[in-house]
Amino acid sequence: MDLKASGQEHPLSRILETVRLYWGFDRLRPLQEEAIRAGLDHRDSLVVLPTGGGKSLCYQVPPLLVERTDIVISPLISLMKDQLDALQACGYPAAALHSGMTSQQRRQGESFIASGKCRLVLVAPERLVTPWFLNLIQRRSIRAFAVDEAHCISHWGHDFRPEYRQLAVLKECFPDASIQAYTATATQRVRQDIIEQLRLKDPAVLVGCFDRPNLIYRLVPRQDVRTQVRQVIDRHPNQAVIVYCISRSDTQSLAAHLQSRGVRAAYYHAGMKADERRKTQDAFSNEQLDVIVATVAFGMGIDRSDVRCVIHAAMPKSIEHYQQETGRAGRDGLEAECILFYSPADVLRWKSLLEKTAEQARNRQEVLKASVELLQQIRRYCAPGRCRHKALSEYFGQTYQDVNCNACDICLNECGELEEGTVSAQMILSCVGRVGQRFGIGHVVDVLCGADTERMKSVRHHELSTYGLMKTTAKKVLTNMVYQLVDQDLLTRTNGEYPVLRLNKASWQVLRGQRKVWLVPPKTGKVKKTAHEKESWEGVDGDLFESLRRLRTQMARERSVPPYVIFSDAALREMARRRPLTGPGFLSIHGVGEKKLSDFGDIFMAHIRAHE
Ligand code: ADP
Numbered sequence: 001m002d003l004k005a006s007g008q009e010h011p012l013s014r015i016l017e018t019v020r021l022y023w024g025f026d027r028l029r030p031l032q033e034e035a036i037r038a039g040l041d042h043r044d045s046l047v048v049l050p051t052g053g054g055k056s057l058c059y060q061v062p063p064l065l066v067e068r069t070d071i072v073i074s075p076l077i078s079l080m081k082d083q084l085d086a087l088q089a090c091g092y093p094a095a096a097l098h099s100g101m102t103s104q105q106r107r108q109g110e111s112f113i114a115s116g117k118c119r120l121v122l123v124a125p126e127r128l129v130t131p132w133f134l135n136l137i138q139r140r141s142i143r144a145f146a147v148d149e150a151h152c153i154s155h156w157g158h159d160f161r162p163e164y165r166q167l168a169v170l171k172e173c174f175p176d177a178s179i180q181a182y183t184a185t186a187t188q189r190v191r192q193d194i195i196e197q198l199r200l201k202d203p204a205v206l207v208g209c210f211d212r213p214n215l216i217y218r219l220v221p222r223q224d225v226r227t228q229v230r231q232v233i234d235r236h237p238n239q240a241v242i243v244y245c246i247s248r249s250d251t252q253s254l255a256a257h258l259q260s261r262g263v264r265a266a267y268y269h270a271g272m273k274a275d276e277r278r279k280t281q282d283a284f285s286n287e288q289l290d291v292i293v294a295t296v297a298f299g300m301g302i303d304r305s306d307v308r309c310v311i312h313a314a315m316p317k318s319i320e321h322y323q324q325e326t327g328r329a330g331r332d333g334l335e336a337e338c339i340l341f342y343s344p345a346d347v348l349r350w351k352s353l354l355e356k357t358a359e360q361a362r363n364r365q366e367v368l369k370a371s372v373e374l375l376q377q378i379r380r381y382c383a384p385g386r387c388r389h390k391a392l393s394e395y396f397g398q399t400y401q402d403v404n405c406n407a408c409d410i411c412l413n414e415c416g417e418l419e420e421g422t423v424s425a426q427m428i429l430s431c432v433g434r435v436g437q438r439f440g441i442g443h444v445v446d447v448l449c450g451a452d453t454e455r456m457k458s459v460r461h462h463e464l465s466t467y468g469l470m471k472t473t474a475k476k477v478l479t480n481m482v483y484q485l486v487d488q489d490l491l492t493r494t495n496g497e498y499p500v501l502r503l504n505k506a507s508w509q510v511l512r513g514q515r516k517v518w519l520v521p522p523k524t525g526k527v528k529k530t531a532h533e534k535e536s537w538e539g540v541d542g543d544l545f546e547s548l549r550r551l552r553t554q555m556a557r558e559r560s561v562p563p564y565v566i567f568s569d570a571a572l573r574e575m576a577r578r579r580p581l582t583g584p585g586f587l588s589i590h591g592v593g594e595k596k597l598s599d600f601g602d603i604f605m606a607h608i609r610a611h612e
Contacts, residue, residue, distance in 0.1 A: 010040055010065055018064055019057070022090045024571075024593035029054045031206045035180070036061045039070075042144060042178040044200040046191060049208040051327030052305070055182040056083065059146035060092065063119040070144040071137070072122045075152050075161055075300065078281060080122040082303040085561040087120070091595030096122040097133075116140070125163045134173060143177045145170060147198065149300060150181035154193035171199040184327060187320065188397075210323070210396045214330045215338050216530055217388035218409040221520050222341035223476045225313050226257050232311055232339055233263055233291060235527070238546075239308040240284070243293040244325055246314045246349060254313060255293040265291035268298045285562040287553055296321060304562065305331040306569040310338045315346035317354070318374035319381055319395050332568040335533045342382045343480060344487030348499070350375055379487070384418065384520055387411050412528045421481065421519035422510065424470070428482055429491060429507045431466035437502045441493070444501055445479050484519050536573065544611050545576035551607050555600065566600065567591060579608050 015036055019025050028036075031047065032054055038045040039062035049055050063070040074080045077100040087094040095109040095118050112118045113136065127133060136142075147153075153164040170179060181194050181203075195203060220228065233241055245251045248269040255267035266280050266289050277297075283289045285304055292298060296316070310329040316322045322340070330336030351372065358368040381391055388408035393400035404411045431448050432439075446453065447461050450468025461467060470478055482501075485491040490510055492502045509515040549563075549572060556563040567575075571591035580586040586601045587594075 010037075014065065015061060018061060020593065022064070022092055022593045022595070023057070024587070024589065024591045024596065025057075026590065028057075031208050032058055034204070034206050035059075038204045038206070039144060039146075039178075039180055040066065044179050044203040045206060046150070046181045046183075046195055046200065046203050047206045047208075048183055048185070048191065049206075050210050050212060051184045051324070052212065052331035052333070053184070053208050055148070055184075059148075059180055059182070060087070060120060062144065064092070067119075068144070069113065069116070069118055069140055069142055070120055070146060071128070071142055072120055072146045072148055073125050073128055073167065074122050074148045075124070075164070077124070078278065079148070079300065079303065080124070082285070082562060082565070083122060086303075086565045089561065089565045089596065089599075090593055092120070093118050094120040094122065097127055098122075098124050099127070110136075113140070125161075125166055129166050129169060137174065143174070144180070145174075145177060146180045146182065148182050150194045150198070151183040151185040151190050153197045154190045165197070168197055168199065171201075184324070185320070209393075210398055211389055211393045211400060212327070212330070213389070213405070213407065214333055214335050214532055215326060216335065216407045216412075216533075217326070217392075218337065218339040218414065218527065219382055219384070219388070220339060220341055220409075221480055222314070222343040223474075223480060225341055226254065228341055229254065229311055229313055230258065230261060230263075232309065232337070233258070236309045236337070238290060238549075240287075240304055240306055241291045241309040241311065242298065242302075242307055242325075242328060243291060243311040243313055244298075244316065245293060245295060246346070246353075248295055250313065251293045251295055255291075258291060258293065263291055264289050265293060268292050268294040270295065270297035285564075286556065287563050296325070299324070299328075302328055303564070305564050306334070307331070308334075308336050310336070312338075312340040315340065315342050315350070315378060315382055317350050317371065317378070319378050319392070320374070322378060322381075323392060323396070332564075332570045334536050334570050334573070335530065340382065344379075344483035345479075347375060347379050347487065348493060351495075384410070384415050407530050407532060412530065414528060415520070418518040419521045420516060421484075422513075422515075422517045424473075424481060424519070425485055425490065425510050425517040426513075427466065427469050428478075428485060429503060429511050431464070431469065432491065432501045432503055432507070433511075434464045434466050435461060438500055440498065440500050441479065441482050445475060445482060448478060449473075449475050481519055485517070488517075490515075490517060539577045540573050541576045541579075541611075544579075544608065545573055547611060548572045548575055548604065548607065551604065555603070567596070575604065575608060581605055581609055 012033065031049060035045060035047045035058035039059060047055060047058060059070065059072055077098045080096045080098055084094055084096045095112050097106060097109050113121055147167060152161040153167060154160060179198050179200060181198055181200065183194065229243060243254065245254060248271050251267040251269050255265050258265040266283065268277060268280050284292050307329045310326050316325060326338040329338055354368060354371045358364045387405050387410050389405040390400040409415045428448065431444055435444060435447060446456065447464060447467055448470040450471045456462045486493045490506045492504045493499045494502060506515065510517055552563045552566050552572065555566050568591050571589055574589050580589060583597060583601060586592055586605060587597050
């Protein structure tokens with residue numbers, strides 16, 4: 001057997017030695033070894049690992065081990081910059097070529113690549129197919145490509161990028177080169193599309209486990225979203241938090257509200273100019289901002305590994321989106337909270353947005369049907385009931401063994417029991433009947449609350465028997481109940497611009513007392529600490545940890561790199577637990593390699609020594 005060709009000449013110990021030397025990690029994560037071996041073997045592969053699964057390491061290790069130059073195709077300049085910073089901080093010889101560089105930087109990069117010492121070249125797809133680059137690949141006999149965020153090639157993915165389509169030429173131009181495709185997108189259709197578009201030959205398909213045990217999932221009925229969001233942010237002082245909203249205007253008003261309460265927050269959406277977006281993203285990366293309030297547009301470019309909380313101020317439009325967005329939390333492996341404030345009103349809001357989007361599509365009915373189906377799936381996920389980790393794993397076609405995940409609102413027993421709400425439901429439904437089934441949610445709620453308004457008088461609804469019938473219930477709670485009834489199909493809300501409430505068959509069963517109604521009670525916002533959280537803080541000197549974080553920020557400013565490039569939170573927590581004071585001790589910290597020991601060891605150890 002040809003050892004060189006099989007990759008067996010690189011035993012695991014050699015791989016680990018390299019990983020330890022550059023990155024300071026002692027172990028490989030699931031499937032990293034298999035993916036690295038495929039890279040060493042020049043075998044095409046499709047590697048599907050969840051966000052934070054450690055995909056980058058898989059394509060960074062092979063060229064180091066065999067001393068060759070590989071190419072990584074990346075969709076965003078910001079991603080390339082961050083990755084290059086991180087690689088250089090580890091002493092890894094890499095270069096990037098993108099349109100955001102000065103001509104001098106580009107020349108430097110090019111001559112470094114030409115010298116043969118560069119192990120990894122990060123490029124944008126459009127740059128890859130230029131004559132200069134194709135020529136370089138030929139001259140340097142480059143034979144391995146890694147395609148990061150490979151789902152961008154697929155129409156079915158959530159981040160389709162037309163320029164990725166050009167990558168189809170790779171196999172034509174370089175038939176004996178291998179391609180490693182990496183993605184976190186789990187759907188079968190996208191995976192197949194990637195294989196076809198990139199023309200992968202007999203690829204090793206490596207699909208990781210999609211469960212993220214360090215993420216704590218919580219679903220909370222939405223009442224007063226501003227207060228609720230603020231309460232969650234208060235649980236994460238000085239920590240990185242992302243809040244997702246449905247619309248651009250929602251992001252702006254929520255960010256303004258948080259700022260007015262002293263939170264270092266900013267908004268982010270696709271309607272902003274590119275440089276404004278970039279500035280906001282940089283400020284978040286550099287820890288000048290703690291909270292980003294964003295639409296789905298805030299995504300791929302975020303490499304900050306210490307995001308401790310992802311809040312959904314409203315339901316996202318699919319479980320895929322939810323998984324992708326929550327995936328940005330806790331990439332450093334430490335505990336992180338993912339909380340979704342759900343209201344059945346979100347389903348209706350999405351439906352009307354999706355109808356508008358579908359209008360522009362050629363196959364309108366088909367597009368609408370598919371997106372409504374995705375919406376129903378996330379709606380079912382939001383209903384109280386099953387363990388969130390289990391539900392997510394099963395959605396992505398994987399089995400979940402744990403009986404109690406100890407990391408979701410259901411298993412932590414935080415959600416409280418469903419309450420019988422038959423009498424409240426009857427009051428609401430009879431009010432819908434009294435107003436002639438001709439009014440919307442707002443008005444029905446006003447009648448039940450006994451609102452003293454001109455409009456009420458003009459339609460003489462203050463004379464109805466249901467007027468003020470539920471005035472002791474808070475308006476927000478009441479509105480939420482009405483939405484819950486709609487959500488359970490116990491009441492119909494018509495489509496169109498002015499939706500009204502109508503009674504249906506099920507409403508009559510409730511009114512006649514033939515059917516009970518269960519409602520989710522309003523929450524107190526109390527949360528429990530998970531076992532994972534307690535464990536990861538065990539023995540950690542909290543003051544020292546905070547002070548090491550400040551030192552890291554200062555080091556990062558001096559070097560103009562994002563702080564997480566210097567050390568992850570996980571590494572700092574371990575330092576604050578073990579207080580290393582010698583070189584070998586410092587090197588044994590998870591995430592400290594030779595280069596980081598020599599660059600930062602002395603100063604961090606002096607800081608630890610000085611901290612009593
Ligand atoms: P992905 O691209 O899959 O989202 P990354 O490659 O950005 O994930 O890795 C996520 C984090 O995990 C990074 O901070 C990285 O340094 C870290 N990481 C990767 N591999 C390992 C490992 N074997 N042990 C510990 N940490 C790792």
